[in-house]
Amino acid sequence: MAYELFYWPSIQGRGEFVRLALEEAGEDYEDVARGPGGVDALMAALKEGPTPSFAPPFLRSEGMTIGQTAAILIYLGERHGLAPQDMAGRLWTHQLQLTIADLVGEAHDTHHPVGNSLYYEDQQEEARRRAGDFTAARIPKFFSYFGHVLGDKDYLLGAEITYADLSLFQTIEGLAYAFPQATGRALAQHPNLAALRQRVAERPRIAAYLSSTRRIPFNEEGIFRRYPELDS
Amino acid sequence: MAYELFYWPSIQGRGEFVRLALEEAGEDYEDVARGPGGVDALMAALKEGPTPSFAPPFLRSEGMTIGQTAAILIYLGERHGLAPQDMAGRLWTHQLQLTIADLVGEAHDTHHPVGNSLYYEDQQEEARRRAGDFTAARIPKFFSYFGHVLGDKDYLLGAEITYADLSLFQTIEGLAYAFPQATGRALAQHPNLAALRQRVAERPRIAAYLSSTRRIPFNEEGIFRRYPELDS
Numbered sequence: 001m002a003y004e005l006f007y008w009p010s011i012q013g014r015g016e017f018v019r020l021a022l023e024e025a026g027e028d029y030e031d032v033a034r035g036p037g038g039v040d041a042l043m044a045a046l047k048e049g050p051t052p053s054f055a056p057p058f059l060r061s062e063g064m065t066i067g068q069t070a071a072i073l074i075y076l077g078e079r080h081g082l083a084p085q086d087m088a089g090r091l092w093t094h095q096l097q098l099t100i101a102d103l104v105g106e107a108h109d110t111h112h113p114v115g116n117s118l119y120y121e122d123q124q125e126e127a128r129r130r131a132g133d134f135t136a137a138r139i140p141k142f143f144s145y146f147g148h149v150l151g152d153k154d155y156l157l158g159a160e161i162t163y164a165d166l167s168l169f170q171t172i173e174g175l176a177y178a179f180p181q182a183t184g185r186a187l188a189q190h191p192n193l194a195a196l197r198q199r200v201a202e203r204p205r206i207a208a209y210l211s212s213t214r215r216i217p218f219n220e221e222g223i224f225r226r227y228p229e230l231d232s
Numbered sequence: 233m234a235y236e237l238f239y240w241p242s243i244q245g246r247g248e249f250v251r252l253a254l255e256e257a258g259e260d261y262e263d264v265a266r267g268p269g270g271v272d273a274l275m276a277a278l279k280e281g282p283t284p285s286f287a288p289p290f291l292r293s294e295g296m297t298i299g300q301t302a303a304i305l306i307y308l309g310e311r312h313g314l315a316p317q318d319m320a321g322r323l324w325t326h327q328l329q330l331t332i333a334d335l336v337g338e339a340h341d342t343h344h345p346v347g348n349s350l351y352y353e354d355q356q357e358e359a360r361r362r363a364g365d366f367t368a369a370r371i372p373k374f375f376s377y378f379g380h381v382l383g384d385k386d387y388l389l390g391a392e393i394t395y396a397d398l399s400l401f402q403t404i405e406g407l408a409y410a411f412p413q414a415t416g417r418a419l420a421q422h423p424n425l426a427a428l429r430q431r432v433a434e435r436p437r438i439a440a441y442l443s444s445t446r447r448i449p450f451n452e453e454g455i456f457r458r459y460p461e462l463d464s
Contacts, residue, residue, distance in 0.1 A: 047380070051320075051324045051327065052377075052380065052381065053327070054331045054334070054374070054377050064319075064320050064323070066323050066324075066327065067327045067331075068326070068327045068330040068331060070302070070326075070330055071323050071326045071327045071330060074323065074326065075319070075323055078319075087296075087307070087310075088283075088296050091296070091298050091303050091306065091307055092283045092298075094300070094302075094303045094306065095283065095285070095298065095299045095300040095303045098300040098302055098303060099286045099299075099300060102286070105337065109341065109345075113341075113345045113346060113358060113362065114345060114358060114361045114362045114365065115361070115362055115365035115366070115369075115370075117365050117369055118365070123361075126345060126346060126358045126361070129346045129347075129355075129358070130345065130346045130347055133346065133347035133349050133350070134347070137347075137349055138347075142286070145284075145286050148279070148284065149284065
């Protein structure tokens with residue numbers, strides 16, 4: 001296998017942004033922790049070697065081990081034409097990715113505002129307050145930004161898809177799963193984002209992936225969790 | 233001026249990571265919002281042009297406008313030798329930067345666990361819970377990681393400084409300001425990180441910057457805030 005991806009085996013999580021890039025590129029990869037003994041292999045690999053990761057996901061390729069989702073996407077973007085080659089285009093794609101990552105981080109924190117070391121059930125009241133702000137103010141603000149950037153183009157940068165489009169697709173999917181009401185309202189305000197979501201979902205390799213068993217369903221262990229009490 | 237930096241004029245914030253890279257590189261730059269009418273210029277520039285930013289900081293250079301701290305640092309790193317030139321070294325530096333950014337984000341959220349739209353005073357109870365987890369578990373875990381990566385080298389990648397070292401320095405400074413007790417304990421466990429902090433502070437251009445009026449003092453409007461009730 002050209003690529004070994006290390007990520008938690010039962011959630012989409014941040015690993016999904018890497019999976020989508022590999023799938024769109026049509027690359028074979030081993031999703032290591034989903035194989036037998038895989039989580040042990042993940043934990044052993046995490047701190048190994050000269051470039052250890054603070055947390056999954058990380059990717060092995062060409063003798064390198066690359067951690068941090070956005071850094072992995074720089075690498076895959078350059079190798080597989082999922083970002084422009086010129087400096088300005090590379091930076092702009094990455095800027096968009098990092099802004100998407102900010103939105104994803106905020107989505108995560110709606111159910112874990114106090115910290116990851118506690119269960120959701122132990123921070124439910126705080127979660128309700130944070131999710132109220134997120135659905136009322138933050139989703140609309142981020143969608144307004146990305147809707148403005150997209151305009152009437154097919155993809156964020158123009159005619160060609162980049163890893164930022166794949167990541168924005170995944171984020172909209174996740175938000176629509178976790179916050180169907182709030183996300184439905186925001187998409188109705190930004191039909192171009194709804195169209196982008198559809199356009200990415202219909203790309204042949206992405207469509208094949210989404211209907212395969214490689215795509216882990218959304219669930220209440222991942223970043224995007226459907227807790228109806230947090231959606232409004 | 234070769235560079236125009238756009239960031240809030242009264243805090244270090246995320247702009248400080250860019251300022252430190254520009255200072256270490258010995259580059260002239262205009263800190264636009266700190267001049268007359270500067271905040272208006274910042275707000276006007278925020279959404280302008282083909283690569284608008286979701287939020288400050290952003291940097292103008294060579295006709296480009298680059299947003300997102302970590303993307304700006306990729307650019308400055310390549311231009312001014314603050315990162316290796318080869319792919320593996322570039323990615324590793326960036327991976328470290330993104331992990332530092334995760335720590336910075338968590339430090340911020342200690343005083344704003346419910347959301348940025350509310351004042352600290354309106355989320356003080358939640359802040360206390362989140363800061364307890366942050367000081368007891370997260371600072372030690374991040375310091376353990378960076379201490380392991382640094383080992384007995386002068387800088388994170390070896391003999392040469394990169395933008396990741398500047399960012400780690402700034403983060404330790406900020407944590408020591410906001411959480412002197414918790415950070416003091418963590419630094420005592422990782423004397424190599426304390427030595428790195430010192431080593432960066434003593435670099436001639438950084439030392440000159442830190443003692444200049446260009447360095448905005450830490451305060452309770454920024455990312456790192458000294459609220460004694462959150463430190464333990």
